[in-house]
Amino acid sequence: MAMLIAILAGLILVLCFCSALLRWNEVRYRKKGLPLGTMGWPVFGETTEFLKQGPNFMKNQRARYGSFFKSHILGCPTIVSMDPELNRYILMNEGKGLVPGYPQSMLDILGKCNIAAVHGSTHKYMRGALLSLISPTMIRDQLLPKIDEFMRTHITNWDEKIINIQEKTKEMAFLSSLKQIAGIESGSISQPFMTEFFKLVLGTLSLPIDLPGTNYRRGLQARKNIIGILSQLLEERRASKETHLDMLGCLMRKEENRYKLTDEEIMDLIITIMYSGYETVSTTSMMAVKYLHDHPKVLEELRREHLAIRERKKPDEPINCSDLKSMKFTRAVIFETSRLATIVNGVLRKTTQDMELNGHLIPKGWRIYVYTREINYDSFLYPDPLTFNPWRWLDKSLESQSYFLIFGGGTRQCPGKELGIAEISTFLHYFVTRYRWEEVGGEKLMNFPRVEAPNGLHIRVSTY
Numbered sequence: 001m002a003m004l005i006a007i008l009a010g011l012i013l014v015l016c017f018c019s020a021l022l023r024w025n026e027v028r029y030r031k032k033g034l035p036l037g038t039m040g041w042p043v044f045g046e047t048t049e050f051l052k053q054g055p056n057f058m059k060n061q062r063a064r065y066g067s068f069f070k071s072h073i074l075g076c077p078t079i080v081s082m083d084p085e086l087n088r089y090i091l092m093n094e095g096k097g098l099v100p101g102y103p104q105s106m107l108d109i110l111g112k113c114n115i116a117a118v119h120g121s122t123h124k125y126m127r128g129a130l131l132s133l134i135s136p137t138m139i140r141d142q143l144l145p146k147i148d149e150f151m152r153t154h155i156t157n158w159d160e161k162i163i164n165i166q167e168k169t170k171e172m173a174f175l176s177s178l179k180q181i182a183g184i185e186s187g188s189i190s191q192p193f194m195t196e197f198f199k200l201v202l203g204t205l206s207l208p209i210d211l212p213g214t215n216y217r218r219g220l221q222a223r224k225n226i227i228g229i230l231s232q233l234l235e236e237r238r239a240s241k242e243t244h245l246d247m248l249g250c251l252m253r254k255e256e257n258r259y260k261l262t263d264e265e266i267m268d269l270i271i272t273i274m275y276s277g278y279e280t281v282s283t284t285s286m287m288a289v290k291y292l293h294d295h296p297k298v299l300e301e302l303r304r305e306h307l308a309i310r311e312r313k314k315p316d317e318p319i320n321c322s323d324l325k326s327m328k329f330t331r332a333v334i335f336e337t338s339r340l341a342t343i344v345n346g347v348l349r350k351t352t353q354d355m356e357l358n359g360h361l362i363p364k365g366w367r368i369y370v371y372t373r374e375i376n377y378d379s380f381l382y383p384d385p386l387t388f389n390p391w392r393w394l395d396k397s398l399e400s401q402s403y404f405l406i407f408g409g410g411t412r413q414c415p416g417k418e419l420g421i422a423e424i425s426t427f428l429h430y431f432v433t434r435y436r437w438e439e440v441g442g443e444k445l446m447n448f449p450r451v452e453a454p455n456g457l458h459i460r461v462s463t464y
């Protein structure tokens with residue numbers, strides 16, 4: 001009996017301690033003017049609920065506190081904005097002190113010159129340098145031929161095999177960008193490079209704890225190794241004096257390029273390009289394969305578009321820019337996939353000064369999660385929003401409406417949009433004209449900050 005009482009007393013004590021801790025943390029952040037919301041535990045905040053419940057966490061909090069609420073996630077006091085008007089305002093007003101607010105681990109590992117870490121005139125300069133590498137002319141003359149060559153070989157020999165499409169699209173996104181950046185073919189240094197790159201990606205999504213065995217430590221090490229590989233590449237190219245028609249070549253030809261970047265800036269820009277296009281392009285491609293499998297009529301229409309292109313060409317003739325332009329339905333499939341799968345749930349900003357937002361006072365240094373996911377399911381913009389219906393995008397005005405935030409908005413709007421679309425379209429071109437496929441397995445995975453997607457989706461492929 002005494003034992004039972006002792007256990008009960010212990011339990012009550014723990015409960016009292018926990019509720020006091022929660023209460024203390026709430027009071028700590030109860031500043032005048034802040035929006036409603038809960039702050040969870042000291043240090044950890046509500047990170048566990050946020051990561052575990054994903055979009056449901058957001059919906060539950062919105063039901064309790066409205067579309068503008070406070071929380072504490074990923075180590076930072078955070079305001080979550082789910083209000084479409086306000087989201088647009090935040091994205092359009094970086095100059096008023098609403099700069100990118102990505103986690104420290106991401107900034108440390110991607111480098112201090114990476115685009116998300118720089119603001120103002122430095123951002124303008126780095127973005128200009130990037131845009132010069134992926135302009136429509138560059139896509140037409142240099143990038144598309146490389147993408148075409150890469151895609152047709154990447155998907156060779158899939159016949160009669162079971163393919164882990166998630167793994168394959170990840171390799172595809174990375175290796176294709178490596179070829180565009182430095183003309184590096186699969187095989188040579190690409191394999192060790194890819195291993196390091198995957199570690200770097202994991203590190204950017206981890207807590208910044210620099211201890212042996214942590215993903216953060218591995219990510220930092222991977223960055224060092226990648227910088228080593230890139231420095232050697234720069235050195236070799238300088239020694240050989242050969243002209244290279246790829247992104248690195250463009251950045252190194254300082255006499256021709258009006259953006260004269262230092263080696264450190266060049267390397268951080270290259271890491272930025274690889275990183276930004278990796279998860280987005282691979283997941284969109286994988287989800288397109290999934291949706292096409294589930295919607296035979298869409299697949300039929302898409303195949304019709306691509307077979308018509310093949311009919312106009314010799315068997316091995318690469319696709320060119322006018323083929324790409326003619327892929328209207330493919331573009332619609334890519335948009336509808338990005339919308340329904342919500343490849344990017346939202347973007348992160350932080351305040352550089354105390355400011356008033358939506359009638360509330362937001363302290364300096366708070367993070368703002370501009371949560372754009374819900375607008376993708378708005379039934380006014382997208383009637384019958386849970387249906388996969390690419391035809392809705394054939395009305396061009398849908399792409400230019402102000403709440404189209406799949407590629408972000410304002411001064412940070414995705415500069416790689418057309419390049420990403422070119423890569424996914426080329427992949428789909430070769431995939432649907434060569435193969436048929438059926439699903440053989442896969443499970444759900446939740447990824448932050450990007451997507452909710454099937455993990456390890458497997459397909460059995462056969463010749464079309």
Ligand code: HEM
Nearest residue numbers: 115273276277280281344347406407408412414415416420
């Ligand atoms: C389908 C594929 C893609 C999607 C859905 C996508 C989505 C986005 C979004 C939502 C943003 C805004 C981030 C923010 O506001 O903080 C962004 C920015 C960015 N994207 Fe993409 N992206 C895609 C492909 C690519 C590709 C292929 C590249 C390669 C060049 C790229 C490079 C970038 C860069 C460098 C930024 C940062 C721009 C800046 O801060 O000025 N993206 N992307």
